[in-house]
Structure formats: structure tokens, C-alpha cells
Amino acid sequence: MSSNLAGRHVRTQTFSIIVTTVCFLLVALVLTGLMAHVVATMTRSANEIDDARANRAARASIAAFVSRLSATTTDNAVWDDAYKAISSAGAADWAYENWGKTSEDYPLYDGAIVIGPDRSSVVSAYGKGKPFEPRAFFGQAFFRQINTAADFEQAPVVNFIKSEKGIALIASQAIQPYDEEGELPKLSVLSFYKELNAEVLGTLSNEHELEGLRLAAAPEPGLLNTPITDMRGAVLGHLVWPSKAPGSAVFQQVYPYVAAATIILVLFLAGVLLVGASEARRLRQLAQAAIYEANHDSLSGLLNRNGLLSLLNELENSRTSPTKLYLIDLDGFKAVNDAWGHAVGDDLIRMVSNVLMSCHPEVVAAGRLGGDEFALVHVGSATCEEMEKTILALLAEPFKIDGRTIEVGASIGAAAHDGDIEALELLRRADMALYRAKANGRGQAIEYDPQLDRERQRIADLESLLKTAIGTGAIEAVFQPLVSASTGAVTGLEALARWRTEAGNVSPEIFIPLAERCGLIDALGVHMLRTSVSHAKNWPDLALSVNVSPVQLCNPEFAAEVISILQALDFDPKRLTLEITEGVLMTNPDQARRSIDQLKRVGIKFALDDFGCGYASIGALRQFGFDRMKIDRSLVSALDEGAKGADVLRATISLATALQIPVTAEGIENSRQAAILRDAGCDQLQGYLIGKPMSAGDISGKLREDAAA
Ligand code: C2E
Ligand code: CA
Ligand code: CA
Numbered sequence: 001m002s003s004n005l006a007g008r009h010v011r012t013q014t015f016s017i018i019v020t021t022v023c024f025l026l027v028a029l030v031l032t033g034l035m036a037h038v039v040a041t042m043t044r045s046a047n048e049i050d051d052a053r054a055n056r057a058a059r060a061s062i063a064a065f066v067s068r069l070s071a072t073t074t075d076n077a078v079w080d081d082a083y084k085a086i087s088s089a090g091a092a093d094w095a096y097e098n099w100g101k102t103s104e105d106y107p108l109y110d111g112a113i114v115i116g117p118d119r120s121s122v123v124s125a126y127g128k129g130k131p132f133e134p135r136a137f138f139g140q141a142f143f144r145q146i147n148t149a150a151d152f153e154q155a156p157v158v159n160f161i162k163s164e165k166g167i168a169l170i171a172s173q174a175i176q177p178y179d180e181e182g183e184l185p186k187l188s189v190l191s192f193y194k195e196l197n198a199e200v201l202g203t204l205s206n207e208h209e210l211e212g213l214r215l216a217a218a219p220e221p222g223l224l225n226t227p228i229t230d231m232r233g234a235v236l237g238h239l240v241w242p243s244k245a246p247g248s249a250v251f252q253q254v255y256p257y258v259a260a261a262t263i264i265l266v267l268f269l270a271g272v273l274l275v276g277a278s279e280a281r282r283l284r285q286l287a288q289a290a291i292y293e294a295n296h297d298s299l300s301g302l303l304n305r306n307g308l309l310s311l312l313n314e315l316e317n318s319r320t321s322p323t324k325l326y327l328i329d330l331d332g333f334k335a336v337n338d339a340w341g342h343a344v345g346d347d348l349i350r351m352v353s354n355v356l357m358s359c360h361p362e363v364v365a366a367g368r369l370g371g372d373e374f375a376l377v378h379v380g381s382a383t384c385e386e387m388e389k390t391i392l393a394l395l396a397e398p399f400k401i402d403g404r405t406i407e408v409g410a411s412i413g414a415a416a417h418d419g420d421i422e423a424l425e426l427l428r429r430a431d432m433a434l435y436r437a438k439a440n441g442r443g444q445a446i447e448y449d450p451q452l453d454r455e456r457q458r459i460a461d462l463e464s465l466l467k468t469a470i471g472t473g474a475i476e477a478v479f480q481p482l483v484s485a486s487t488g489a490v491t492g493l494e495a496l497a498r499w500r501t502e503a504g505n506v507s508p509e510i511f512i513p514l515a516e517r518c519g520l521i522d523a524l525g526v527h528m529l530r531t532s533v534s535h536a537k538n539w540p541d542l543a544l545s546v547n548v549s550p551v552q553l554c555n556p557e558f559a560a561e562v563i564s565i566l567q568a569l570d571f572d573p574k575r576l577t578l579e580i581t582e583g584v585l586m587t588n589p590d591q592a593r594r595s596i597d598q599l600k601r602v603g604i605k606f607a608l609d610d611f612g613c614g615y616a617s618i619g620a621l622r623q624f625g626f627d628r629m630k631i632d633r634s635l636v637s638a639l640d641e642g643a644k645g646a647d648v649l650r651a652t653i654s655l656a657t658a659l660q661i662p663v664t665a666e667g668i669e670n671s672r673q674a675a676i677l678r679d680a681g682c683d684q685l686q687g688y689l690i691g692k693p694m695s696a697g698d699i700s701g702k703l704r705e706d707a708a709a
Contacts, residue, residue: 328375
């Protein structure tokens, strides 16, 4: 998964966890809020309902107080005996005997007052059995009530009145006969009063379930109240009592459960929050790990290609220029792996990584792009040359791994960020330079130059031209004679490929390696074999040598293909020699051997080409069963340079002949060379002196001439 994808995936997951957690918390909070609201509303409503009841009860208690006193008054005022007695001279005594004396200790009233028909003279006034002065005790308000009450048939008038001792309820009614018809004279008025004292309040409180009922001058905060007014509506005081608050009482009872539920809910929510947070954190860590993994090479811990590109892009965006990129390829790493195994190879990669990371203070990052290819990003003033020298010198030092001393070198391709190029382009340029550095040989450093691009383009163009040339059969074969060293007679011909283009001839030294690199060599080889064999059928007495590239020999189908071509063209395999260079014997000896054995079985011979310019030993010649060895042209031309060359040649040739391997000398350009080589033991000669490569037609012509001669 790419770092972006991993990041996005985890971000989506984290987001959904957060959303889920938040939704859950919100739902839980809303539910909790609703429940709290319900409980609070129930509590408040219960309290309000009971408060309303208490208010009604308070008013009812006052009404009961009033009606009781009112009934007592009517019972005494509407009374024939009283009417008669109060109208008589002994009114005061009668009043005392019947009412004043009783007032001392009577539950229904505290005092009784009789006012004469003039509505102002006090006939009798006793409070708690003792005479008193009502005018002083109650003030003018009392007489206002008497005025209203004095009428015959008037129901008793009952009012609260402020007294010297506090508040009293007074009921007044005219003293009248029970059953009287006709006009009555002006009447005296009987008044009973009852103090609104603690005892009365206690009775009211008991009767109407108003606990804590008492009298107060003004409403008191936190207590319910109902006002006590006089006959004009003025407030004399308030009855106050505490609310029973049954809702609160119930709430108090359920409170422990509510509290427990709340604590459990809070703990649960906290748990959910914790789990959500830890899951989000875990995902974040996963994402970070995924991003790290996507950007780093696991073996070396350096940036990988992806990480390198991101860094280069970052640097480009922050304009931390000039950024220079070095691609470093180890020389000979494959050999280390092959020789010591992958564990040692891995150790070497790690050691090289460490060296590279700390190779220069201006290196901002190091990366491994795969296999043995590394990258360094450099921002600073050091020149490319300085950096390259440092890196090459450090990697030229031997590495010590498990007691082994391992030497590798490196090739470097460098590219500088110039102008507005993208990270990918910078990488491509460095890669291009590295490719060239490797092509130039070990230990080389090359800086990118647009010329490299042009060259690559040219090669790409050439590649496609070559492909068409092979496809259309435009590659021709020319033939160079091989002559017997002793007789000088032509014994064979070597087929050489020729490519003539509109722009001129392209040397096989160029197009053969090109064909090898771009995978065209098999097709080219088959084409050359077919062409040269078809021509050679015209020259039945001569052997035919055809060059084979090591790449072809490594193809497992090569042998079968050669055999089928020879069969198709009906060509005697014994006339054919395949020339191969030694390289293949080193790189893929097993496959080479299989191909060689298979072909030798049908009678095809093998010649080791270019002997003397590489590493092949004479032993290898034997081992692979070569039928012939061809001394390289460079050794032959070295004959002209001094005596030493001749000694080396002689020694080589005599070794080969001792092993009964015949030797061909190629590239003979003068008769001195020819003489030396003939004397040294070569049995076959080839070169411009004897004959240049010629077209098939020319060869046929020459053969006719020779036959005629
Ligand atoms: P090679 O197999 O060593 O071929 C001999 C080369 O030496 C030929 O070059 C030939 O023209 C040149 N030569 C021969 N005598 C003299 C001489 O006296 N003086 C000088 N200066 N040169 C001489 P050519 O044709 O350019 O081929 C170059 C190489 O290309 C060949 O070297 C061979 O390795 C490869 N090549 C050519 N044709 C083919 C082919 O069909 N298949 C493969 N795989 N390789 C081929
Ligand atoms: Ca050859
Ligand atoms: Ca050769």
C-alpha cells in the first residue's frame, strides 16, 4: 500500500471512530439531559401541586376560623333573651354574666363587647374575663365594623383587626330577637373577638395539615404565605409556613439511585472516551508506521524510492536549492553475494548505508533504491567533484565483515536541480549519468549533461532502425577467408555481419552490443546463421565459421534452434564452427556447457574467439571442449611493438598445441606477422594480408578464379 493510501485509509478509520464516539457521547448526554429534565420536572410539579394545596388549605383554615366565630356570634346575637336583657336596664350585668365572664376561659372567643344602639357607647367589654377599653384596644376600625353590623337582619360582619396585642378576628352582629316581625328600634351590637395567637395557629395547623404555620409581618423567603387583610383590604400580616415539597422528599429518597446511575453513566462514558481515544491513537501509530514503511527501505533504514521522491519534492517546494542528487551503484556487489552469500551481502549493504549517511555534513538524506543502488541528497556549497571524490574514496576502502575483507567500488551518476524540474526528472537525470558512468567502467563518476539525453535518443533511434533492419533482412553477411598456414589454401570462411544504412555503415562493434542490450541478438544471430549457411552451401569444400554472442549461448533454446536451421537448410553440421568469446564461460558456465555439449554431439565445432585479451585460461579451453583457439588481433599487432610480445605468443600457442588444440591467428596484416605465427605453430591464418571480408558474390568469384588458376 502506498503511504498516501495507507494514510488516507487510517485517516478515514480514525475519523469514523471519532464520529462514532462523539455521536455516542452526544446521544448519551442528550438522554441524560432528558432524564434529568424529567426528574426535575416531576420534583418541581409535585412540589407545586402540594404548594397549591397548602395555599388552598391556608385560605380554607382562615375561612373556617371566620365561619366558626361568625356562627358563635350569630348564636348569641340572634337570641330573644339577649335582645330583651340588653334592651333592659340590667344590660351590662346580663352581658357580663352571659358573655364577659365566659370570655375568661372559653375556646370559641377571647372577648365579648356590647355596643349600645348609638353605636358608640360601650355597654360591656370583657377580654379574658377582664374589662377593657375597645376603643384603645382596637382603634377606630372597630367602630367602622359596628356601623356596618348594626342593621337588623344583617349577617355578622367578620374582619381581622389590628389590636394592641396583635391581630384579632372580630365578628359583630346586631342583638336581635330570633323571630321578630315588624320594625325594630335601633339595636345594640354584640362583638366576639378571637386573638390570632399561637394556640389558634396551632389548631389551624393541625386541622389543615399546615405544619410550622405562624404569623409574620411580611412574607419570608423560602416559605409559603397567605396575607391577612382588614376590612379595607390593608395587609395586617401574613400566615407563613414551610412548603412540604413532597417532590423534593421523593427526590431525596431516589437520590442515591440517581447518583449511582449518574456515576455509572459517567464511568461508562469515560470508558467509551478512553477506548475511542486509545483506538484513535493506535490507528494513528499504525498510520505512522505504514507511512514510515512506505517511505523507507527495511534492510538499510534509508529512504526508498518513494521516500526519496517525496523528499525531493519537499525540497523543491521549499526551494532549498540547489539540490544535488547522487546515484551510487556498487561495483562487484553481485560477486560478493555470489561468493559469500546473501547474509554477507546484507551486512555490506548496511555498512555502505552507514558510510553514505555520514559521508559529508551537507548530505541531507540517503536512500537505497534497490539492490546495490544508493542515493544521496546534497544541499550545500560543496561541488559535485568534491562529493564524488569523497564518496568514491570512502567506498574504495575495504569493508571488514566477519573477518572477511571485502572490496567494492562504486560508480556515481550526479544531477543538479537546475531551474524548474520535477523530482522524477532529477532522478532520471542522475540515473542517466549513472548508466553512463557504469558503461565507462568501474569507479567512474559522471555528471548529467543534456548530451547524455541526446546520445540515449540516438541509441534509441538506432535500436529501432536495427530492429527493422533485422526484420527486413537488411543485415548482410560478408565472409573473410581462413587459410592453411602450411599451404596457404583457403580452408574456411568466417561470416561477419554488415549493416549498411543511408547514413553509412554501422560497425558490428556498435550494433552487436546494442543488439545484445536490447534483446535483438537472438533474432540477429538466427538471421546471420541462416544467411551465411545459405551462402556457404555454394562452397561445399569450405568450412564455415559463424560468430555467436554469449547472450545467445545462454538462451536454453539456442542449441535446438541452430540444429533445426541446419536441418532445414540441409547443411552438414561438421562444416560449421561457432566462434564464442570467453565472457560466457565466466558468467553462465552451466548453460554454456549444456549448449556446447548439445551442439558438439551433432558435429558442430567450437572456437574460442579473441583469446588473450581476457581471463580465459588454457585449462578452460579443455574443460569446455573447444576445438580451436583464435589468438586475438591485439596480440598479433603487438608483434610489431617488440620481442616480448612474440615470446608470450609463442608460449601460448605451444601450450595450446601441446593440448592438441589447433590455433588460428587473426588480424594478420603483414608477412612478418604471418611468418612468426606460422613458425610459432598456428595452423590457420586470417587477416587483411590474406583477405579482407568480402561479399558472397566476391567470394564465389574469387573461388572460381582460384579454381581456374
Ligand atoms: P571478431 O569475431 O574478432 O571478428 C574479426 C574482426 O576483425 C572483424 O571485424 C574483421 O573485419 C576484423 N579483421 C579481420 N582481419 C583484420 C585485420 O587484418 N586487421 C584489422 N584491423 N581488422 C581485421 P568486424 O567485422 O568489424 O567485427 C567486429 C566484431 O563484431 C567481431 O569480432 C565479432 O566479435 C563481432 N561480430 C561480427 N559479426 C558478428 C555476428 O554475426 N555475430 C556476432 N555475435 N558477432 C559478430
Ligand atoms: Ca570471430
Ligand atoms: Ca576475433
